Amino acid sequence: MPREHLLKIGVSGIRGVVGEFLTPLLARAFAQAFGTYVGGGRVVVGRDTRSSGPMLQRAVHCGLLASGCEVIDVGVLPTPTIQIYTGATRARGGLAITASHNPPEYNALKLFNGSGLFFNHYERSELLDIYHQSDFRQAYNDEILRLSTETEAPARMHLERVVKHVNVDRIRARKFRVGLDSVNGAGSVMSPGFLSETLGCELHAISIDPTKPFPRVAEPRPDTLGDLAELVRTKQCDIAFGQDPDGDRLAVVDEHGNVLDNDDVLALAVMIALERRPGNVVVNLTTSSVIDDVVTARGGKVYRTPVGEANVVDVMQAVNAVIGGEGSNGGIIFPAVHLCRDSYTGMAFLLDRMAETGLTMSQLAAQLPRYWRRLGKTGFEHGRLGPLMQALEDRFPGAKLDCSDGLKLLLEDSWVHVRSSNTEPILRIAAEAKSEAGVEKLYGDVLSLLSGR
Amino acid sequence: MQKPLRISHVGLRGVVGRGMTASHVLDFASAFGTFLGPGPVVIGRDPRASGIMIREGVASGLMATGHDVIDLGVVSTPVIQHAINRMDAAGGMSIGASHNSSSWNALKFLGPRGSYLSTGEAGELLDIYHLRNYSFSEWQGIGAYRTADDAIDRYLDDIAGAFELDSLRRYKVVVDCSNGTSSLILQRMNERFGFRFILINARTGGVEFAHEPNTSSRTVALQLAPLVQPLGADAGFLFDADSDRVAFATETGEAVTSERVLPLLTDYLLPRGAGKLVIANLSTTALLEEVAARHGGRVLRVPVGRQAAIDALSSYRPEQVAIAGEGTGAVMMPRFRFVYDGIASMLAVLSMMHEEGKTLSSIIAAYPKYSILKGEIPLVTQQLPALFTELQARYADGQMNVADGLRVDWPGKWFHVRVSQTEPIVRVICEQKGAPPTALFESLMELVRSYAA
Numbered sequence: 001m002p003r004e005h006l007l008k009i010g011v012s013g014i015r016g017v018v019g020e021f022l023t024p025l026l027a028r029a030f031a032q033a034f035g036t037y038v039g040g041g042r043v044v045v046g047r048d049t050r051s052s053g054p055m056l057q058r059a060v061h062c063g064l065l066a067s068g069c070e071v072i073d074v075g076v077l078p079t080p081t082i083q084i085y086t087g088a089t090r091a092r093g094g095l096a097i098t099a100s101h102n103p104p105e106y107n108a109l110k111l112f113n114g115s116g117l118f119f120n121h122y123e124r125s126e127l128l129d130i131y132h133q134s135d136f137r138q139a140y141n142d143e144i145l146r147l148s149t150e151t152e153a154p155a156r157m158h159l160e161r162v163v164k165h166v167n168v169d170r171i172r173a174r175k176f177r178v179g180l181d182s183v184n185g186a187g188s189v190m191s192p193g194f195l196s197e198t199l200g201c202e203l204h205a206i207s208i209d210p211t212k213p214f215p216r217v218a219e220p221r222p223d224t225l226g227d228l229a230e231l232v233r234t235k236q237c238d239i240a241f242g243q244d245p246d247g248d249r250l251a252v253v254d255e256h257g258n259v260l261d262n263d264d265v266l267a268l269a270v271m272i273a274l275e276r277r278p279g280n281v282v283v284n285l286t287t288s289s290v291i292d293d294v295v296t297a298r299g300g301k302v303y304r305t306p307v308g309e310a311n312v313v314d315v316m317q318a319v320n321a322v323i324g325g326e327g328s329n330g331g332i333i334f335p336a337v338h339l340c341r342d343s344y345t346g347m348a349f350l351l352d353r354m355a356e357t358g359l360t361m362s363q364l365a366a367q368l369p370r371y372w373r374r375l376g377k378t379g380f381e382h383g384r385l386g387p388l389m390q391a392l393e394d395r396f397p398g399a400k401l402d403c404s405d406g407l408k409l410l411l412e413d414s415w416v417h418v419r420s421s422n423t424e425p426i427l428r429i430a431a432e433a434k435s436e437a438g439v440e441k442l443y444g445d446v447l448s449l450l451s452g453r
Numbered sequence: 454m455q456k457p458l459r460i461s462h463v464g465l466r467g468v469v470g471r472g473m474t475a476s477h478v479l480d481f482a483s484a485f486g487t488f489l490g491p492g493p494v495v496i497g498r499d500p501r502a503s504g505i506m507i508r509e510g511v512a513s514g515l516m517a518t519g520h521d522v523i524d525l526g527v528v529s530t531p532v533i534q535h536a537i538n539r540m541d542a543a544g545g546m547s548i549g550a551s552h553n554s555s556s557w558n559a560l561k562f563l564g565p566r567g568s569y570l571s572t573g574e575a576g577e578l579l580d581i582y583h584l585r586n587y588s589f590s591e592w593q594g595i596g597a598y599r600t601a602d603d604a605i606d607r608y609l610d611d612i613a614g615a616f617e618l619d620s621l622r623r624y625k626v627v628v629d630c631s632n633g634t635s636s637l638i639l640q641r642m643n644e645r646f647g648f649r650f651i652l653i654n655a656r657t658g659g660v661e662f663a664h665e666p667n668t669s670s671r672t673v674a675l676q677l678a679p680l681v682q683p684l685g686a687d688a689g690f691l692f693d694a695d696s697d698r699v700a701f702a703t704e705t706g707e708a709v710t711s712e713r714v715l716p717l718l719t720d721y722l723l724p725r726g727a728g729k730l731v732i733a734n735l736s737t738t739a740l741l742e743e744v745a746a747r748h749g750g751r752v753l754r755v756p757v758g759r760q761a762a763i764d765a766l767s768s769y770r771p772e773q774v775a776i777a778g779e780g781t782g783a784v785m786m787p788r789f790r791f792v793y794d795g796i797a798s799m800l801a802v803l804s805m806m807h808e809e810g811k812t813l814s815s816i817i818a819a820y821p822k823y824s825i826l827k828g829e830i831p832l833v834t835q836q837l838p839a840l841f842t843e844l845q846a847r848y849a850d851g852q853m854n855v856a857d858g859l860r861v862d863w864p865g866k867w868f869h870v871r872v873s874q875t876e877p878i879v880r881v882i883c884e885q886k887g888a889p890p891t892a893l894f895e896s897l898m899e900l901v902r903s904y905a906a
Contacts, residue, residue, distance in 0.1 A: 017592075018589075018591070018592045018595070019589045019590060019591040019592065020589060020591075023483075023517065023587075023589055024479055024483065024510075024513040024514055024516075024517045024589075025476075025479050025480065025483065025514075027513075028475055028476065028479045028510060028513070029476065032475055032476075050592070051592050051593065051595055052592050052595050054516065054595075054597070054598055055512075055513050055516035055517050055595050055596070056513070058509040058510070058512045058513035058516070058598070059479060059509070059510065059513035059514075059517075061506075061509040062475050062478065062479065062506055062507070062509040062510030062513060063475055065475075065505060065506035065509065066470070066474065066475035066506050066510075104592060105591065105592045107592075136474075138469075138470035138471070138474055139469075139470050139506075140468070140469060140470040140471065140503075140556060141469050141470070141501055141502050141503045141555050141556045141557075141558070141659075141660065142502065142555070142556070142660050142661070143470070144469070144502045144503050144505070144506055146505075147505050147509070
């Protein structure tokens, strides 16, 4: 049996299982390549709460200092907070040490430019060239700059930006009962204060100890938020929020303890944003058609991009979008706060909408058109991808095709999107239709075609 | 031209950025973490600016290999060694390039109880490094990092038990700290014990040193010696950057060569302890034999370099040894676990002044005069065997020692010709009781030069 290699160095950065695969040696080298690429100057470094974080962060500091960068260590903070602070303080770049929603044995480096945005495709490949050539800047003793810590300002800056876009007084007046599950991640250091002190909610929180391991699967999904749903029922919460370890993704539970579909959460955020200011919306190919309905009804235009936050952000900048995101990933990107996925904007938007309308969370969700979705995956052999895609195209001759990221087939009232994962040797399948039976049939057909059964 | 990187049994040393890089740091820390048994590792550094970068890499590599890291901050190597022993740690690392200029840095590796590594242990560490065969822990086993700021005080507790500080603090002493770690220790002694140390070059900024932090008599004569008399001080001492070496000046402003430190302390310690053995390298003054003979002691001559002294020490029981050291002013005393400790050496000199009731100049004047001449000539590696063969033939009438190049002794006169471990040169040292051995020195230099390019 071939040995499994649990490390990926590529255009999405460096990600892997800590220990044998993701080592401090690699982290140091990658950071020094990053420091060389941004050309010295100030670099912001933070992390989520994984046990490997402090070790990898020091390797990153070492590489950055060795390349002549000044390092600002912001400690444990959500990724959006690190990005906002990087952009706001005119640093040369930023690094978040987090494997986002991956299991605890993983870690990764997320890379930001001086505006606090994910490196675009071209920036990433240039960085990778420096890394592979080991062509690093090596600072001499008198060129080595300081390492300092900044723990208070980043969170304050982030939350000040968020509350500018909601009516804090009307949220506070409602004294919402709010449930929270921060998976003991970076959100643990910021979300409780934000909800209870800034927004005046009655907080019922679980998993907000940043020193403890993740108590559940790190990705916030309906099947992983059982404890939070239970909390909503026992504490009679009005709404509850589930975060991932680095606080960019958001999942929402309504007052009955039902976990909303992440596409619907994004659709509600889009609705809220467009009603204040109409304009363009950018989502990835896998995001639900519910977005098209919501946007079209408000006179806006939807742009679709390949999957990946950086892809969405690139197009959002190009078309000056009002809002965007990635549905199934639970990512809301609201550029007026920052061009990054931000769970705090999502929380504030929904609480503000409830305060404004007097509707419950389930009533808000019920305003959305109803779609049925099915997500899944199947393994595939290297080299077989072309014939599989061809067979898929042949199977649906009347479909409209979008080949910008794998293959998306747009059918009458339904669609299916098949793409190979950037991180694993699997095909991801997403299907959507206007009825439950419709989506089951479409998904089943595609799965049996791809898996040869 | 000194090469900008040297990896050897005593550790790693180089010009930061030009020879010694962040990559070396991570590799060596990971190798050392792999080499050590389980348990915490104590680290500390001298004030060089590059020390922060190196500390981050060192901490990361040690944490990744499963060790908790206890960072003592800016402290001397002897303080680290003391803390390893006190905390029963698995080992330690000292970050600092002792007598080299500020552009250099180095890693020293310390075993359990704060001992230097034996040649066998150091060889094993180098094997791990060369194979890059590191044992990185999985995510649950990664070590934690913490700081400890009481290491200097705990070390001084020990110092207070070994010397009569009450009777020493009346001395007015000027100290040139070479912008190194002695500054922090001596400031603390002033506060805590009421000493009257007047410190010069005591800033520990780390980018530029006031002068090369070495203990040569030229360095002592530069700033320290001229200050002693005008200030009405009883003595002047000079430490290298990590305060393991010491040199001094008398109350009359005479710069005393660091060669004198070891004979002086031998004279003081031999009658006061059980050990009768004095360990010194082949390049150190013959005054040592004369002093040792007065107290029934015996001198064991070993090759130049700390490693040879360590290996010699390990062949004897601690109580058999009175003292070990070298002509650079680096001295190990049994009371201090055979650690090169400049602070302890200084206090021993002051104790000698106190107990004998004499000034430093009169103590120095009581010893017979020995004159030493030193030279160096660039080498041609291929010619070295022929050079040593001819030297042995020409000086066959003396007593020969070939443990490190060639040393030949006659009554009242000796020379040592050896190849430097750090630079591509042959060193010639020649000493005579009384007048300088000019004729012997000139003919040696001429012979060595005839084998150079």
